[in-house]
Amino acid sequence: MNKHVKNLAPETTDLSRRSFLVGTAATGLVLGYAGSGIDQALAAPAPANFEPSVWYAIAPDGLVTVTCGKADMGQHVASTMAQIVAEELGANWKDMRVQLASNDPKFNDPVLGAQITGGSWSTMMNFDAMSRAGAAGRIALTEAAAASMGVPAGELVVRDSKISHPKSKKSMSFAEVVKSGKATKTFTADDLKAIKLKSPDQYTMIGVSVPQLDIPLKVNGTAKYGIDVMLPGMVYGALVTPPVRYGATVKSVDDSAAKKVPGFIKAVTLDDKTTTTTGWVVAVANTYANAKKAAAALKIDYDGGPNAKLSSESLLTEAKRLQGLSDSGQFFVKDGDPNAAFGTAAKVLEAEYTTNINIHAPMEPMNATAEFKGDILHIYSGNQFATRSGAIAAGAAGIDPKFVVMHQMWLGGGFGRRLDADMMVPAVQAAKAVGKPVKVIYTRENDMTMDFSRPLTYQKVKAGVDGDGKLVALSHDVVSAWPTQRWGIPDFLSPSVDKKGPLDAFTVNGSDFFYTVPNHYVRAIKNEMAHNATPSGQLRSVAPGWTFWAVESMVDEIAHATGKDPALLRVELLDGKGKNDGGAQRLRNTLLAAMGLAGYGTKKLPKGEGMGVACVSSQERATASWTACVAHVAVAPSGEVTVKKLTVATDVGTQVNPDGIRAQVEGAALWGMSLALFEKATLKDGGIEQTNFDSYTPLRMSQLPEVAVNVIANGEKATGVGEPAVTVVAPAIGNAVFNAVGARVRGLPITAEAVKAAMKA
Amino acid sequence: MPNLNINGRNMSVEAASDTPLLWVIREQLQMTGTKFGCGAGLCGACTVHLNGEAVRSCQTSLADAVGKKITTIEGLSAKGEHPLQKAWVAEQVPQCGYCQSGQIMQAAALLSKNTNPTKEEVVAHMDGNLCRCMTYSRIQKAIMRAASDMRTASATGSERRAT
Numbered sequence: 001m002n003k004h005v006k007n008l009a010p011e012t013t014d015l016s017r018r019s020f021l022v023g024t025a026a027t028g029l030v031l032g033y034a035g036s037g038i039d040q041a042l043a044a045p046a047p048a049n050f051e052p053s054v055w056y057a058i059a060p061d062g063l064v065t066v067t068c069g070k071a072d073m074g075q076h077v078a079s080t081m082a083q084i085v086a087e088e089l090g091a092n093w094k095d096m097r098v099q100l101a102s103n104d105p106k107f108n109d110p111v112l113g114a115q116i117t118g119g120s121w122s123t124m125m126n127f128d129a130m131s132r133a134g135a136a137g138r139i140a141l142t143e144a145a146a147a148s149m150g151v152p153a154g155e156l157v158v159r160d161s162k163i164s165h166p167k168s169k170k171s172m173s174f175a176e177v178v179k180s181g182k183a184t185k186t187f188t189a190d191d192l193k194a195i196k197l198k199s200p201d202q203y204t205m206i207g208v209s210v211p212q213l214d215i216p217l218k219v220n221g222t223a224k225y226g227i228d229v230m231l232p233g234m235v236y237g238a239l240v241t242p243p244v245r246y247g248a249t250v251k252s253v254d255d256s257a258a259k260k261v262p263g264f265i266k267a268v269t270l271d272d273k274t275t276t277t278t279g280w281v282v283a284v285a286n287t288y289a290n291a292k293k294a295a296a297a298l299k300i301d302y303d304g305g306p307n308a309k310l311s312s313e314s315l316l317t318e319a320k321r322l323q324g325l326s327d328s329g330q331f332f333v334k335d336g337d338p339n340a341a342f343g344t345a346a347k348v349l350e351a352e353y354t355t356n357i358n359i360h361a362p363m364e365p366m367n368a369t370a371e372f373k374g375d376i377l378h379i380y381s382g383n384q385f386a387t388r389s390g391a392i393a394a395g396a397a398g399i400d401p402k403f404v405v406m407h408q409m410w411l412g413g414g415f416g417r418r419l420d421a422d423m424m425v426p427a428v429q430a431a432k433a434v435g436k437p438v439k440v441i442y443t444r445e446n447d448m449t450m451d452f453s454r455p456l457t458y459q460k461v462k463a464g465v466d467g468d469g470k471l472v473a474l475s476h477d478v479v480s481a482w483p484t485q486r487w488g489i490p491d492f493l494s495p496s497v498d499k500k501g502p503l504d505a506f507t508v509n510g511s512d513f514f515y516t517v518p519n520h521y522v523r524a525i526k527n528e529m530a531h532n533a534t535p536s537g538q539l540r541s542v543a544p545g546w547t548f549w550a551v552e553s554m555v556d557e558i559a560h561a562t563g564k565d566p567a568l569l570r571v572e573l574l575d576g577k578g579k580n581d582g583g584a585q586r587l588r589n590t591l592l593a594a595m596g597l598a599g600y601g602t603k604k605l606p607k608g609e610g611m612g613v614a615c616v617s618s619q620e621r622a623t624a625s626w627t628a629c630v631a632h633v634a635v636a637p638s639g640e641v642t643v644k645k646l647t648v649a650t651d652v653g654t655q656v657n658p659d660g661i662r663a664q665v666e667g668a669a670l671w672g673m674s675l676a677l678f679e680k681a682t683l684k685d686g687g688i689e690q691t692n693f694d695s696y697t698p699l700r701m702s703q704l705p706e707v708a709v710n711v712i713a714n715g716e717k718a719t720g721v722g723e724p725a726v727t728v729v730a731p732a733i734g735n736a737v738f739n740a741v742g743a744r745v746r747g748l749p750i751t752a753e754a755v756k757a758a759m760k761a
Numbered sequence: 762m763p764n765l766n767i768n769g770r771n772m773s774v775e776a777a778s779d780t781p782l783l784w785v786i787r788e789q790l791q792m793t794g795t796k797f798g799c800g801a802g803l804c805g806a807c808t809v810h811l812n813g814e815a816v817r818s819c820q821t822s823l824a825d826a827v828g829k830k831i832t833t834i835e836g837l838s839a840k841g842e843h844p845l846q847k848a849w850v851a852e853q854v855p856q857c858g859y860c861q862s863g864q865i866m867q868a869a870a871l872l873s874k875n876t877n878p879t880k881e882e883v884v885a886h887m888d889g890n891l892c893r894c895m896t897y898s899r900i901q902k903a904i905m906r907a908a909s910d911m912r913t914a915s916a917t918g919s920e921r922r923a924t
Contacts, residue, residue: 220846287789413894444798674895692799700888
């Protein structure tokens with residue numbers, strides 16, 4: 001598993017000296033960690049090893065406002081955090097409100113020690129902290145109410161924002177307790193740890209599909225995204241990005257024609273010492289329309305740099321070369337000795353699997369607004385990684401990160417794209433150059449061609465089967481750019497098992513599956529050429545989006561080579577032996593649930609139709625949501641694939657909001673389908689060729705299949721749902737195509753041409 | 762200075778006549794419910810009504826909008842209670858929500874003419890509106906729910922008039 005980080009930023013250590021606070025401030029009851037001013041005055045003596053949590057406040061009118069430290073990009077995580085707090089606090093859902101946190105380290109994730117949203121981690125990593133925060137509030141309110149009523153606290157019942165004493169029929173609302181000013185109680189770290197939380201049978205809020213708190217704002221146009229920020233005196237920046245994705249430099253800028261555009265202020269050539277961007281110019285003007293006109297009028301001469309001749313083909317050729325070297329890469333898994341086992345195996349299968357470059361393309365194009373006010377740089381943007389993005393903004397400004405305030409907004413889609421901070425650089429440097437707040441908005445063309453994309457990947461898998469048809473050896477090489485290494489944060493890397501230095505586990509997660517294979521190697525190989533030419537990012541589901549494409553296709557190939565049913569072979573491999581005990585059984589059960597729901601093997605399908613299965617432990621071994629899919633497809637003689645139905649089962653342990661989970665799983669499954677069939681980007685002459693939704697074509701409504709979702713909540717700890725279902729769909733579709741027409745396609749996306757070619761082969 | 766009739770109000774704006782209506786609405790009038798998505802008429806995030814027809818405001822010039830009735834998400838109903846908006850909440854449609862103003866405006870143009878659309882008519886009418894969160898099935902359900910509510914309301918209204 002990956003060892004995730006704590007204390008990314010030095011200031012996070014300050015939190016160990018903070019104490020959980022329940023006290024009445026002028027504005028109402030505040031729960032959280034004392035930082036300064038009035039809060040500090042109420043704080044208790046310093047407890048040791050204290051883990052941070054988020055704040056919430058109860059106003060004198062009884063409204064409970066939860067501050068969410070996670071980026072809300074449509075997964076309704078703010079609402080989820082509020083729901084977990086409300087369960088233990090005993091608040092009525094109609095009293096709950098949410099707001100989005102700034103980059104103040106007090107809002108850091110309690111497990112990750114930073115403000116970063118990804119990995120489908122948020123619910124699992126914040127569940128305990130939010131529960132304890134909620135419970136602490138209930139205890140403080142109850143004790144205050146007991147004192148006011150003159151009854152023992154142990155006899156009080158808390159429900160629906162009300163504290164009642166059944167014996168005397170006395171009761172007080174949360175609002176009344178807050179107004180009384182008597183709720184003052186401080187919790188040390190040990191006090192918090194000692195709180196006995198509810199057992200699942202006592203839940204009245206967790207497991208209920210309460211309405212998501214952000215939805216009303218999103219049907220009437222009032223939700224504010226980064227692109228909607230308006231500041232007094234603000235001007236606009238439009239980008240000119242070079243024809244080469246990375247490595248170009250600006251030789252000269254001729255702004256003589258731009259100067260004729262009304263409202264034009266200045267062309268700013270970025271001097272990006274953070275190396276996030278290369279060769280970018282911002283045209284600044286009084287309106288965005290004028291900024292765009294000015295940008296179009298700039299005449300810029302570039303040096304294309306070292307990557308200007310590279311293409312997708314060159315990246316793939318390089319990947320194959322690297323894979324062929326015996327000493328390249330580092331080992332992620334090294335069990336037994338597959339090479340020896342291949343020598344004695346009855347049958348050896350070998351296959352290459354590829355995925356093309358993919359673009360995030362959230363509907364809200366990248367943007368950021370920067371304003372220098374006194375010593376402070378204010379950034380307004382929807383971002384998934386405030387801790388790092390604030391530091392990049394500081395680097396672009398040439399100031400210390402502690403002087404940057406990040407104002408979080410709703411994200412018009414994230415999908416991993418907003419983990420990156422490139423948009424900070426033009427906004428900051430333009431604001432500095434013109435002495436005014438500047439909002440920089442990417443055109444869709446900027447957004448697509450400068451994406452931190454899912455990298456092109458190449459995988460070679462070799463499998464050995466013994467005389468009984470048992471899988472005895474598997475070696476798996478994964479060659480890609482290393483998106484997480486690019487962040488430059490050593491704590492996000494993992495040690496290699498062959499002790500050849502750290503590797504980027506976010507390129508190989510998933511390959512350490514729960515099947516029992518006695519001899520198993522996984523090698524992570526960095527494609528330096530791709531890494532430099534196409535700076536890659538984390539695209540919804542990250543590595544399991546390609547590793548399971550290879551593994552789950554190969555398992556299918558093994559089934560056919562050994563005459564076994566592909567689903568039943570998986571059941572056999574999920575025997576729960578050794579290190580796979582526990583997880584393997586959960587995944588097996590999930591697979592069986594999906595098979596049952598889909599009617600797998602129970603009906604004869606018409607000619608040209610087929611069903612395929614896949615099952616995954618995404619995102620990481622230690623954070624898995626057990627997910628299985630049965631895809632039902634129809635394949636035309638032309639090779640065109642129509643997905644008739646996707647049946648997805650997922651074991652999430654505990655579900656906070658069942659309807660929200662279904663929405664995420666369905667969205668994730670459709671992402672998986674879109675990546676499997678419709679989305680492909682290509683590099684040519686160092687640049688991404690696709691520029692808008694005419695050439696990069698995510699799934700539209702007319703391509704929507706039937707989707708059946710089965711969520712298994714068995715009382716285990718809550719896991720994540722934003723990504724895992726993405727990773728199970730492509731192999732399920734590929735396997736279904738094989739089942740339908742006997743065509744094995746090993747490259748994503750699966751095109752009609754590739755299917756037709758494989759049908760003939 | 763050109764005058765725009767937007768959400769029932771006349772407002773004067775200052776911009777070149779070739780300026781896309783989208784940016785006039787967002788920046789000058791500071792109505793930010795209408796979104797920028799692609800700038801090329803390929804995604805539908807910027808959909809508004811021009812004399813009741815759904816149009817892409819990124820492809821509509823200020824000059825084209827003068828003299829016509831413009832409706833944005835902010836003006837679809839006085840209190841955000843258009844049947845589609847209520848249905849969008851009931852079906853919990855939005856995820857990130859960014860495309861949803863455009864989706865609702867596109868759907869409203871359909872239901873203003875046809876409160877009993879088939880699924881195929883809905884798909885044909887909505888296929889130009891991208892949703893990257895892939896909320897399509899809920900969008901379909903919400904449109905059908907709103908259509909049904911509108912038919913019920915109109916039937917009730919007719920009965921009242923009849924009696």
